[in-house]
Amino acid sequence: MTAQPAILRLPLRAETPSLVESLADALLQPILAGAWRPHDRLPSEHALAEQHQVSRAVVREAIARLKSDGYVETRQGKGAFVAAAPGGNAFRLDVDGREDHLLELRALIEADCAALAAERHTEGDLRNLRAAQAAMRDAVAAGGIGLAEDIRFHDVLAEAAHNPALRRFAAFIGRHAREAMQLARLSQLREQNRLAEIEAEHGAIIAAVENRDPQAARAALQKHIASGLRRHGL
Template sequence: MAQGFRQISRNEHLPARIAAQFAQLIHKGTIKPGDKLPTEHSMAQTFGVSRTVVREAIAQLRNEGLVETRQGVGAFVVERQARHIRLGDGGLMDNHAFQDLFQLRVPLEIEAAGLAALNHTEEQMGLLEEALLRMSASDDWNTEGVAADLEFHRIIALATGNDYFDQFISAIADRVGHVIIAAREQIMLDEIKSITIEEHGAIRDAIHARDPIAARQAMRSHLKGSASRVGLQLKFFI
């Protein structure tokens, strides 16, 4: 199973890159529905990463509907008709790719925030709080921090009550991870951490208050800030 995989560069978002390699093999049919993925230990050795990174990669594949996990047994590829949307592996991204990504994120995530404010459950609110706490406590922003950030946005998608938001936001998670890492390379760690927590906290507060207008505004501010940190100036038409 190790054949066809490559070592992961340290400057990449590790879980997303591992997930992308497995997704490519799954879509090609090299790994077929019903096949069991290698063990965490085996994958950690193959990619030269920790088991924590491997768990996050499997979680991303599960979120995207490519695999299912069975407690105490492992992760298995699911049938094609059960899968969610998955974009091809985009590799490294330039400013043009960032611009295209934000043009999609703006209407998608602003609307998701508004719907989440109206439709979230108490359990989802708790998960959102946990993701924010993990972001605050993370010492490794390029792995744990990015994973918690992406999870925060995915929980908002789930809280809309509309499965399509979850599918689309999960599909672009790899690209969003690139943006997060690129932004954090431009600003001092303590500063970017403070800004990120503040922006996400405002979104959390508005959703918790069940205020869809404030939630949309908070998400809009976050996306505008995120874009500016990679050198983009967004134009809003909504």
């Protein structure tokens, strides 16, 4: 049996994210989930400052950070807008259309996210994972395919690893992998009753994280991605 690679272990410091980091992450969520689409205008600085109870200087710095990462662009006198290709300017992947290569890379990154989440998660992280799972279930019950909710689940899992750099890279890889999957294929999952499979796989990941079992979390995530390859005929 091939031994699983060891996780790089860094001392976990109890750091409180700055207001700018917290706001940048909050604004990133609707972009990653697709609630804010390319070219959509973000709320005004004043509206964001009031909504998140921060100063307008914090709002400007958070938007500047998202702009440097390629998620947002600003227009003089008009405000901030979601970039045409969110995150595309921060890092580029050239895989010649090979969807399996993207998903394999996603498995490597997210497996470490899952293993670290098993070691570092808080009770709040577990609640967020369960909430994301429930949101996907509700979306499917309402006749959808739960794509945005699926994206949210994987972002919450990366968040539970408590490594902001890893989380952002996982979000970037995940976005490109999901873009490679045609929505027509995702729609076919309903006919094949595969959405229940996805929910069960997410449940296995949550259980491993809750049990603080990094190896089981890694294996559950890798199985989930491998099943995704099979479901999409890759």
